[in-house]
Amino acid sequence: MRQHVNPLSRNFNEIERIPSLIELFADSKLNLHLDIGCAAGEFLFDLAFVNTSWNYLGIEIRERLVKTAKLKVREREIKNLYFVFGNAINILNDDHSKFILENVKSISFNFPDPWFKKKHYKRRVIQPDFINIISNSLKTGSLIFIKTDVKDLFDYMDFTISNNLNFKNIDKKDFNYSKSFNPNKIKTNREKLVIDNKLDIFESIYIKI
Numbered sequence: 001m002r003q004h005v006n007p008l009s010r011n012f013n014e015i016e017r018i019p020s021l022i023e024l025f026a027d028s029k030l031n032l033h034l035d036i037g038c039a040a041g042e043f044l045f046d047l048a049f050v051n052t053s054w055n056y057l058g059i060e061i062r063e064r065l066v067k068t069a070k071l072k073v074r075e076r077e078i079k080n081l082y083f084v085f086g087n088a089i090n091i092l093n094d095d096h097s098k099f100i101l102e103n104v105k106s107i108s109f110n111f112p113d114p115w116f117k118k119k120h121y122k123r124r125v126i127q128p129d130f131i132n133i134i135s136n137s138l139k140t141g142s143l144i145f146i147k148t149d150v151k152d153l154f155d156y157m158d159f160t161i162s163n164n165l166n167f168k169n170i171d172k173k174d175f176n177y178s179k180s181f182n183p184n185k186i187k188t189n190r191e192k193l194v195i196d197n198k199l200d201i202f203e204s205i206y207i208k209i
């Protein structure tokens with residue numbers, strides 16, 4: 001399985017149309033969480049199974065992973081989970097998908113690709129323009145969660161989000177996880193690997209003000 005695809009490739013200019021919330025979920029009024037770069041979606045399958053009072057949406061750029069995840073959702077008849085294929089930046093920048101950002105309670109970026117070479121930084125999913133797009137549509141009080149094991153990437157993401165005056169950092173110590181999209185602190189696949197390897201995890205939470 002190819003681990004990396006170039007998100008700037010023209011292959012991703014054409015985007016998947018996301019159906020309305022009523023078509024996506026059995027109960028479209030539930031709180032909605034969006035996970036960007038969800039890979040095969042195991043984290044979201046675990047969350048959707050345990051937290052039936054939330055809806056979950058995953059966006060992933062590797063098409064085969066999304067096809068398999070969509071099939072699994074259908075086979076298991078899961079009604080609070082949906083996957084979308086494509087570059088999250090292009091998808092969420094599209095007028096037809098604006099309703100997603102307008103309706104999410106929270107967004108997570110879990111262990112996004114670091115793209116270590118400076119000339120490839122523009123392939124990183126968190127970009128100032130993308131954070132602007134998010135901040136323009138997100139409702140006040142909505143949250144962004146970031147997590148990575150790469151300190152440089154954390155600093156870059158933290159700088160990019162903190163530079164947007166519509167977001168304020170929340171002290172993790174004051175954060176009540178029980179009411180969040182992940183009350184049981186379920187781990188992503190990458191996170192489990194990082195913990196097994198005893199590496200550091202850098203994380204932050206931001207609120208739209």
Ligand SMILES: C[S@@+](CC[C@H](N)C(=O)[O-])C[C@H]1O[C@@H](n2cnc3c(N)ncnc32)[C@H](O)[C@@H]1O
Nearest residue numbers: 007037039060061087088110111113188189190
């Ligand atoms: C290192 S993996 C982490 C997967 C998962 N979040 C975890 O914590 O286990 C990063 C994922 O983000 C996806 N990705 C990278 N850039 C993306 C983009 N612009 N839009 C959507 N997905 C993207 C990659 O294909 C990959 O599956």
